[in-house]
Amino acid sequence: MSLEGLFPIDKWNFKSQSIxxxxxxxxxxxxxxxxxxQRIHKNEVLFREGTFPKDIFFIKQGKIKKYRTDREGKEQIIYIANNGELIGYHAVLAEERYPDAAxxxxxxxxVFIPKEDFLHTLEHxxxxxxxxxxxxxxxxxVLTTSISxxxxxxxxxxxxIALIVLREKFKEGTVAGNPVEIGMSRSDLAGIVGTGIENVVRALTEFKKLGILDTQGRKIFIYDVKKLIDLSGYMHAAS
Structure with a gap:
């Protein structure tokens, strides 16, 4: 199901594929x-918050989370980058340390692209x-929309809202008519929503009872994105 006319997904996704x-x-x-x-295994760190950039990164295949960690060690996930996206270039352009981790x-x-090659190409x-x-x-x-x-x-x-956006990121390869499968831990999902794991589990159980989705371990199967849009309150927030 397309979100066109139902939910402004472009306001929630970066467009670094277009670069x-x-x-x-x-x-x-x-x-x-x-x-x-390089092949990066699940949970492997690509770069750490506060370190100096040496490369920018092109995601050829897979998904990378960008996040910050608070004093208690809790992750706040800022963005999920998908196939074809570039990440890590903000710190290179600003000549600063990474403001987040990935x-x-x-x-x-x-694909690791040396920052020198990136800056040289950009200059010319x-x-x-x-x-x-x-x-x-x-x-x-996108960031302003998310914060507000x-x-x-x-x-x-x-x-x-998080499940609507994630559905778009995970729908590649899904056969038409089949539910989109989101593979994500409850911890990561809580990090996106900005709440505790127990609150995410409670809300997922409610959504499951409403027939919106189903769960199998860490997998979430989205059956009714229209109901998710109705529950998101997005149009009311945007008005």
């Missing part, structure tokens, strides 16, 4: 000239600089 789209072949080759491809949500294949590419500027502007909109809406919503509504 490399239609990049001239010469510039693409220059960017990836010294890149290395780890594999599932077994993934990631009008196309890349324009695409990057557009992407950064959109990311600001989540600040006003209940745990139940925040979980509904």
């Amino acid at each position: 490399l789209h239609d990049l001239p072949a010469e510039e693409h080759d220059q960017l990836f000239a010294h890149a290395t491809e 780890a594999a949500l599932e077994d993934s294949i990631v 590419s009008t196309t890349l600089s324009q695409k990057l500027l557009k992407t950064l502007s959109h990311e600001f909109t 809406v989540f600040a006003q919503r209940s745990v139940r509504e925040r979980l509904a």
